[in-house]
Amino acid sequence: MTPLRSLLLSRSTVDRDGERRTRPDLLAELWAEDATRVLRVRPDGSAPVRARDGGGSTLDLVAPRAVAPAPPEDSPVVYLGREEDGTAHVAVEVPDDQDVADGAGWPVAPGGEQWQGLRTLAPDLDDRDAGLLVEAVGVLNWHRVHPCCPRCGARTSITSAGWTRACRVDGSEHYPRTDPAVIMAVVDPDDRVLLAHNAMWPEGRYSALAGFVEPGEPLEAAVRREVLEEVGVVVGDVVYRGSQPWPFPASLMLGFTASATTSEIRVDDVEIAAARWFSRAELAAAVTSGEVLLPPPTSIALRLVESWYREEAGEELPGRPGW
Ligand SMILES: [Zn+2]
Incomplete structure (x- = not known):
């Protein structure tokens, strides 16, 4: 991979x-x-x-x-x-x-x-x-x-050419935050990919699962936890594929391909309204007919799905320019 x-x-x-x-x-x-x-x-x-x-x-x-x-x-x-x-x-x-x-x-x-x-x-x-x-x-x-000090609440001043803020009262220094989030193409033993529809999205939009990493949690555990929580699928191996900043407002998206060891889907009905396994032929047909809308080209989600598709099919998803 x-x-x-x-x-x-x-x-x-x-x-x-x-x-x-x-x-x-x-x-x-x-x-x-x-x-x-x-x-x-x-x-x-x-x-x-x-x-x-x-x-x-x-x-x-x-x-x-x-x-x-x-x-x-x-x-x-x-x-x-x-x-x-x-x-x-x-x-x-x-x-x-x-x-x-x-x-x-x-x-x-x-x-x-x-x-x-x-x-x-x-x-x-x-x-x-x-x-x-x-x-x-x-x-x-x-x-x-972040205009104020998280320790004492006083105003902070901008320092280091815009890269730190210092408290005017206690002198503590504060650095810009980046919040790690995992995003994963989950693939089952039949080499189908799992895509999910979030309740907040436009109808037909399907994408990879994603979620924030919690304090004290390794990335691999975050992948397994999010997949289990959102769709009830158990993940075994997790392979890192690449990262992309997503400053909306402060995420760093860490992309993975995750191997599922179970296939039964049980959506959480909170964030995820629907989830499906797609073979390459099923995904190509659903995209061509307009039944499924893939995520935008800026997203790492689309790149993960395209990479999975291309690996076996040897060609790009219909309607995609290739990368
Ligand atoms: Zn302070």
Whole structure:
């Protein structure tokens, strides 16, 4: 079983350059530099884009002074890293049009720009832009919901070029969170794949099972526990296939292929409304007829299912571009 390659949200070309984050005046220096590129992100995770020559989209990155003379106090500015040619990138969170603050925040961007979210945009971006936006959305999500110290409740200040927050009272330091989640293609001894329909999803949407890793739990145990809880199937061997950040708001998806040792399905009726085993022929027919809608191309779920399909069939699922 081979590793999953070219996951859309796992791409990057920019060096995160962690060493420079500790320089006290780094952000002020970068803001004064016209060559610095600023990635603006709204609270909903969308960013301004332009059409790219030759197809696709490119992030509309601008010079700092095109955004504001100086960043507003206490507003997150994050150093994302630099490209091989030395170009430095920073990310800032700017308000929605309708969410204009009292004049103390960022000026509202001029109209006419097209803003798009990562989920729909990712397939259209090149590797550099995909990496920049995933990194920016992930760390800005953390800043937005962690303004205070978890120990004493006091306000925290942004430090390390946007990569830590320090308590103003007790001095404790806090780091951006990433929550590990497992996602798995469960395959039975007859080489059928298990796909499930979540009660919250549009009708017909089937995908791989997934769930958060609990404290003190190894990944393999999380895979077995989630599958047992959600569909009542017992899993034996678990093989790791690859990972992809999923900053909606803070997950890291860890993809597995899991071998079932039982076939009987008993759905939990809480999260999972239906689950089915599919042979390759059954899945191809259900996708072609429109009975089953597979998850979007940005997801690791689709890549796990496609990989299982391709392994034996030697061809792509109907309607899929191949990777
Ligand atoms: Zn504190």
